[in-house]
Amino acid sequence: MSEKRQQLMTTAYRLFNRHGFHATGIDRIWAEAGSTKRTLYRHFPTKDALIEAVLIARDAEFFALLDVRLAGIEGPRARLQALLDGFADWFGRSDFYGCNFINASAEFGDPRHPVRKLVAAHKRALLLWVSHNLGCDEQTATRLCLLLEGAVVMTHSYQQAEALSQVRPLALTLLGLAQADDITGNA
Numbered sequence: 001m002s003e004k005r006q007q008l009m010t011t012a013y014r015l016f017n018r019h020g021f022h023a024t025g026i027d028r029i030w031a032e033a034g035s036t037k038r039t040l041y042r043h044f045p046t047k048d049a050l051i052e053a054v055l056i057a058r059d060a061e062f063f064a065l066l067d068v069r070l071a072g073i074e075g076p077r078a079r080l081q082a083l084l085d086g087f088a089d090w091f092g093r094s095d096f097y098g099c100n101f102i103n104a105s106a107e108f109g110d111p112r113h114p115v116r117k118l119v120a121a122h123k124r125a126l127l128l129w130v131s132h133n134l135g136c137d138e139q140t141a142t143r144l145c146l147l148l149e150g151a152v153v154m155t156h157s158y159q160q161a162e163a164l165s166q167v168r169p170l171a172l173t174l175l176g177l178a179q180a181d182d183i184t185g186n187a
Helices: 003-019 026-032 037-043 047-070 076-091 100-107 114-134 138-158 163-174 180-184
Strands: none
Touching: 003 026, 003 037, 003 047, 003 100, 026 037, 026 047, 047 076, 047 100, 047 114, 076 114, 076 138, 076 163, 100 114, 100 138, 114 138, 138 163
């Protein structure tokens, strides 16, 4: 990837993340990237193409971070904790403004729109990743994803830092790993 294309995507990601997809104009992206409108359109023929490229890159980054977080971790309890620790790290980042895919879903209402299709693909991939990496069926993975997505929204929208800590005992119960200390919060 060219340096200029990468700079445009990095700038767009930062602006989309902070201000939203529709609220962020093309002029602001190219100006803050130190580029020109012509260069931006040479790399991305439309704003939607830029949004799609940013989401595809974010999808790859997200799953790579999760894979690194779980590398070498054995056992469902330890793997769940590693996953939750990864989410906690993400929530603690200065550039955490919620999930780009949840935000995109809110801004692109038509399920046939390419951006919404990327959102659906990402969320389906997360469900399958959880199922595979925590060794559970899709129904349990769906429930775990509901907990994770809820923690994202609660942490971002309501600034409830403890939301993720509430996921752990519920997730352990779903995975059939709960012990009395897990449920009472003494673990």
